[in-house]
Amino acid sequence: MQMENFAPIMFAGLVVVMLIGFPVAFSLAALGLVSGFFAIEMGWFPAVFMANLPINIFGILSNELLLAIPFFTFMGAILEKCGLAEDMLDSMGQLFGTVRGGLGYSVIIVGFILGAITGTVAGQVIAMALISLPVMIRYGYNMRYATGVLAASGTITQLVPPSLVLIVMADQLGRSVGDMYRGAWGPSILQVLIFAGYTFLLGVFKPHYVPGIPKEARTMSGAKLWLKCLRGIIPSALLIFAVLGSMGGLPGIDTAIATPTEAGAMGVVGAMLLAAIHKRLNWALMWEAMQGTMRLTAMVVFILIGARVFSMVFQGVDGAKWVEHMLAGLPGGQIGFLIAVNIFIFFLAFFLDFFEIAFIILPMLGPVADKLGIDLIWFGVLLCVNMQTSFMHPPFGFALFYLRGIANTLFKEGRIPKPVLSSDIYMGAIPWVVMQILLVAIVIFVPQTVTMFLPKQEIIDTDKVQIEVPVDDMRTEESTSGAGENPFGDTATPPAEPAAPAEPAK
Numbered sequence: 001m002q003m004e005n006f007a008p009i010m011f012a013g014l015v016v017v018m019l020i021g022f023p024v025a026f027s028l029a030a031l032g033l034v035s036g037f038f039a040i041e042m043g044w045f046p047a048v049f050m051a052n053l054p055i056n057i058f059g060i061l062s063n064e065l066l067l068a069i070p071f072f073t074f075m076g077a078i079l080e081k082c083g084l085a086e087d088m089l090d091s092m093g094q095l096f097g098t099v100r101g102g103l104g105y106s107v108i109i110v111g112f113i114l115g116a117i118t119g120t121v122a123g124q125v126i127a128m129a130l131i132s133l134p135v136m137i138r139y140g141y142n143m144r145y146a147t148g149v150l151a152a153s154g155t156i157t158q159l160v161p162p163s164l165v166l167i168v169m170a171d172q173l174g175r176s177v178g179d180m181y182r183g184a185w186g187p188s189i190l191q192v193l194i195f196a197g198y199t200f201l202l203g204v205f206k207p208h209y210v211p212g213i214p215k216e217a218r219t220m221s222g223a224k225l226w227l228k229c230l231r232g233i234i235p236s237a238l239l240i241f242a243v244l245g246s247m248g249g250l251p252g253i254d255t256a257i258a259t260p261t262e263a264g265a266m267g268v269v270g271a272m273l274l275a276a277i278h279k280r281l282n283w284a285l286m287w288e289a290m291q292g293t294m295r296l297t298a299m300v301v302f303i304l305i306g307a308r309v310f311s312m313v314f315q316g317v318d319g320a321k322w323v324e325h326m327l328a329g330l331p332g333g334q335i336g337f338l339i340a341v342n343i344f345i346f347f348l349a350f351f352l353d354f355f356e357i358a359f360i361i362l363p364m365l366g367p368v369a370d371k372l373g374i375d376l377i378w379f380g381v382l383l384c385v386n387m388q389t390s391f392m393h394p395p396f397g398f399a400l401f402y403l404r405g406i407a408n409t410l411f412k413e414g415r416i417p418k419p420v421l422s423s424d425i426y427m428g429a430i431p432w433v434v435m436q437i438l439l440v441a442i443v444i445f446v447p448q449t450v451t452m453f454l455p456k457q458e459i460i461d462t463d464k465v466q467i468e469v470p471v472d473d474m475r476t477e478e479s480t481s482g483a484g485e486n487p488f489g490d491t492a493t494p495p496a497e498p499a500a501p502a503e504p505a506k
Helices: 003-020 024-042 047-051 053-061 064-081 084-096 102-117 121-138 143-158 164-173 177-205 222-246 260-277 283-316 319-328 333-348 354-360 362-371 376-391 398-412 422-445 471-481
Strands: none
Touching (some): 003 024, 024 047, 024 283, 047 053, 064 102, 064 283, 084 222, 102 177, 121 398, 143 177, 143 376, 177 376, 283 319, 333 376, 333 422, 354 362, 354 376, 362 376
């Protein structure tokens, strides 16, 4: 067997072990080690190549940027348990509920705000479903719309800064987290507008799907209602500004005064203050938040180790060159490459978590995109938009699993009159997946949706660079040097002229 044929075999083995269902981190590590020892046996690289593996892994795990992941996870875990979601959904629902689709609008807006301060999908979907699903069912909302909007508004967390996916993207692509956050704001806002537009169209053409609730159902109104809305929004906005603004992650802020890790630590302090404001800060909440942070961080670390073992061996057998030749030869240039990659990621998301895709697949795709001249911030945000769908894919979307579990709990507790069918959850997700794919197409063909908030880079055309020397300076230099200037330097003495030959004696 030739070495150039082994890279495709390793890639095929990667797909197989991921489909088996065994934990991906350990499957990757085992596949990488077996492939590495086989390559040594075949003489494709020396045994010392594998001896560098511990140092390589230590170098990856000592990356300070990865410390931001537990901080932002801890911040999100505190906020999702402090009652902020409940207060915001209650106040927003009463504010917009009398409008057709008002409960849908409130779920979309609160999902966006919570996504900007928590960054976790599971807690967001669960919290919003517990509060909003019984209310939507009570007032006659279409079941498929209700389940779809709850799942989709939770998954937008993956795109809205401070998304953990964007931190991983920035690390894998070698770009600033602040730039990645700024680039994600355009698609995030556009996603909210698309969701709201779909709700508006349903209110126009199928008003019985999204009826308004009667005004008598409100428990408060007027200034008291607005005060409760602002009580949830203003502290959240201050936390967003403090965390993202300090690391240069907001549009219009080009200077960072804190690293992502420092901003995450500051976010934890802000989350604890918000929990204290809602009178929910206690030891039980902190312990539960720490446990959730520990589990997620451990999962990320093990996936990173397994991915590093596989990728190092894959690089050793020239797998990067094989991927580059395969993808760079696609028709259509940059657009053709982006379409093919996004189709591949879309189907891969049926089986893999977003962390697994980011750590395993992105290191293969990033160098190819860079050589094709694709802006890596645009590329990273585009893939993040695509990976939103990994939580919504029927039948493997995690958001749908969360929703299924919450619906069963609500029925058993008697808070909803009838069980929610799995078919309603899966069919209700399809329109929202289509809208997410629509956003992928928009970002591919209109890159300004990402780059419009990035700092402008000054591009210098080296072909037009001219170096001009002032003529007056040259003339002054010639006049001071003199006609008899010593060409050998100021202190050197010119060689003596040879003496004339002596005349012969007569």
